[in-house]
Amino acid sequence: MKCKVCGAESGKYPLCKICNIKKEQGMIIKCNVCNQWHYINEECPIPQNSSYEQYLYNAKTLISSSEQSYFEAIKACIPDEYYVFPQINLAAFINRTDNSRYHNELFRNVDFLITDNQYFPKIAVEVNDQSHFSADRRERD
Numbered sequence: 001m002k003c004k005v006c007g008a009e010s011g012k013y014p015l016c017k018i019c020n021i022k023k024e025q026g027m028i029i030k031c032n033v034c035n036q037w038h039y040i041n042e043e044c045p046i047p048q049n050s051s052y053e054q055y056l057y058n059a060k061t062l063i064s065s066s067e068q069s070y071f072e073a074i075k076a077c078i079p080d081e082y083y084v085f086p087q088i089n090l091a092a093f094i095n096r097t098d099n100s101r102y103h104n105e106l107f108r109n110v111d112f113l114i115t116d117n118q119y120f121p122k123i124a125v126e127v128n129d130q131s132h133f134s135a136d137r138r139e140r141d
Helices: 017-024 065-077 135-140
Strands: 028-030 037-039 083-089 109-115 121-125
Touching: 017 028, 017 037, 065 083, 065 109
Parallel strands: none
Antiparallel strands: 028 037, 083 109, 109 121
């Protein structure tokens, strides 16, 4: 990942080590107007008098264009009594059988889940398209 302020390599974090130190010193903030990281003395890219509403969350695209093609192909191949659901969390259809308090591995998504007409899981599909070629995605996968 690249630093949101200077563009340097930042690993898994939004800020690099140097910008994180500056954040701790109060020089860099996450602006509550534009929701972006920038220097405190830098002007916010959103005018203060705009009708911009700040939301805690923003909607994003559910599946990539590559996954959309797979979605359509899967729908075309399965019988009418089966359903395809994109981006399903493993914990939604898998129960861990031991009593462990830790279920972190179940908080990942599969690209598609195919169920029967009773919504019982039949096939989980993970598409490893070009988005999986980057180093951080390979490590995560």
